[in-house]
Amino acid sequence: MGDVFQHILDALPLVFSLGTIIAMIGGTIIGIAVGALPGLSATMGIAVLIPLTFTMEPVVALGMVAGIYNGAMYGGSIPAILLRIPGTPAGIATVFDGYPMAQSGHAKLALRISLVSSSIGSAVSAIALLSLAPPLSLIALKFSAANYFWLAIFGLMTIAVLLSENPVKGLLSACFGLFVGMIGIDMMTGMERFAFNELELLSGVNIIVLLTGLYAIPPAIDLALSPKKPDAEVKAINEEEMAFRWSSLIPVWIRSSIIGVVTGIIPALGGNVAALFAWNEQRRSDADKDKYGKGAPEGVAAPECANNADTAATLIPALTLGIPGSSVAAVILGALLVHGLIPGPQLFRDKAEITYGFMLAMLVTSGLMLILGSVGARAFVNVLKMPTQLLAPMIFVMATIGVFAIHNSMFEVWLMLGFGVLGYAMEKMDIPTAPAVLAVILGPIAEENLRRALLISGEGVFSLFQDVISLLLVALILATTALPLAMKMWRRRRSRIEALASRD
Amino acid sequence: MRRAVFESGFALAAVVLSLLGLLEAWRYSGEGGLMPRGVMTLMLVLSGLWLAQSVSALRQADAPMLAPTSAQLRGALLLIVAGAALLFGMRFVGFYTSAAIIVPTLAWGLGYRNLKGLIIGTVLFVCVLIAVFRFLLVVPLPPEIILLPFGG
Secondary structure, three states: OHHHHHHHHHHHHHHOOHHHHHHHHHHHHHHHHHHHOOOOOHHHHHHHHHHHHOOOOHHHHHHHHHHHHHHHHHHOHHHHHHHOOOOOHHHHHHHHHHHHHHHOOOHHHHHHHHHHHHHHHHHHHHHHHHHHHHHHHHHHHHOOHHHHHHHHHHHHHHHHHHOOOOHHHHHHHHHHHHHHHHOEEOOOOOOEEOOOOOHHHOOOOOHHHHHHHHHHHHHHHHHHHOOOOOHHHHHHOOOOOOOOOHHHHHHHHHHHHHHHHHHHHOOOOHHHHHHHHHHHHHHHHOOOHHHOOOOOHHHHHHHHHHHHHHHHHHHHHHHHHOOOOOHHHHHHHHHHHHOOOOOOOOHHHHOHHHHHHHHHHHHHHHHHHHHHHHHHHHHHHHHHHOOHHHHHHHHHHHHHHHHHHHHOOHHHHHHHHHHHHHHHHHHHOOOOOHHHHHHHHHHHHHHHHHHHHHHHHOOHHHHHHOOHHHHHHHHHHHHHHHHHHHHHHHHHHHHHHHHHHHHO | OEHHHHHHHHHHHHHHHHHHHHHHHOOOOHHHHHHHHHHHHHHHHHHHHHHHHHHHHHOOOOOOEOOOOHHHHHHHHHHHHHHHHHHHHHHHOOHHHHHHHHHHHHHHHOOOOOHHHHHHHHHHHHHHHHHHHHHHOOOOOOOOHHHHHHOO
């Protein structure tokens, strides 16, 4: 531990040099902008800007990367709250309560909760990265293929069942996501699945295409078809915020930070899963469950804190074991390699100043995010004052160029529009779209690990139930899905009996 | 139209598509076909349940209705035309030019009548697009026809 403090002290002058501070500020601003634009992600922002950092000093360059990463995670919440469009996949859960808050005239408060929660999440994550990187990385190594399979199923089942009034619709949405996730060439056998000889489908459906289609197009259609905002509603945006007790969020932040850090350490889950887990857990643990999805401040704080608590934690297995837990961690790993940092235990010894400098930059940018976000919040809220008839075409155009920019493919733009129309129909039929997006992420993880577990053990499905972690996860799945379902059925039956009794 | 009718139609389409998906998945041999078969079977069962729920909702007297106004139908048509125009325009006249035409035209068509707001909004929006996608992210987009004489 003493070594860690010494390395941190050695790295401080590098992090607080003028060049690094400017790079961190610039990176954070770019990150917030990239995160706020639907279709663009932190991964894309960092990937595009890596060449610009070639000539920079390593700590300056990595400070910029840290700023982009943290900023993008918060930036994703801005359109999620104001327009019901998550700027990044990690912003999906923020929509559930952030948008209803904005609609009821508390947009500024929702943005502030999101900003403060994001900053706290980022800071906790950076501290975890600084202090616990090597021991925490061991947790990931303890997970077997069967554990990963159950973990993915747990995430999918809880969201699919709890997010919808009708579990059939939630599960159907998840199945649709699993289907989309299977499109393309199977990486383990090379078999072409559901691609129908279409060249563009062989590499699968990009998650950004699905996300933009399901989340950017339906609100844009709603905005275009909704009548003009009454002046009173526009004025309400400027009204004073409601009194809010910030201390009520402390338990939310503690719980969500832990969820974010643990989720981040487990490779392949990522900020989107952390945010959905945290929102779900917040709702489950609250006595007043009905307030969620209708503008509960805790429903904004939990996912935003968790998705930012995931950021630096994702880098723990990346830096210590060379296992990038997410696409953005892979890109950051690339940025580290460009600057001569080879992941592994030796990184913390041979290049301690730069490594700890980068980890400190993750901490400093979480504070910068708070300052820059506070300054920008006033400007962001003005989006709500824009006429919906002008805003809708702008969202269409932005979504189109964002999706086209991924692979310069018109096919993906058409696909995004198709998902958009489908998403609009799903909304009208009360089918939640979040399980579909989550299934695209978790489906391949579940399948790969199921096959690996079966292959390694050679004992068939019994191998999925052979260790404590698997059994614990199966119990959790049953507790979080079967129990609420049984409760729902029991309540429905009781209300039917009561209705019959009152009729008599 | 009653929402249950709309839902029944969708549920029926989901049943048919799941069945076709399951037939397709049955062609995949070995372990690569395990998940597709499982997912499509589950999807077929769930679609069937949804169809049964929707059909039973048809019998309820107080079922919710879907009643779009004529302005909403006109708006939907306008969106389809504008969307197609943007995609084709992007390829043939360039993205920024198409955006500069489509944004104000669509906004006007949807009922926004503030000419000054239209012009300022469009100009600012196109400037932001150019700054982000051309100068910051350097995204290679189809050439802008009106800029070809000046080098694209």
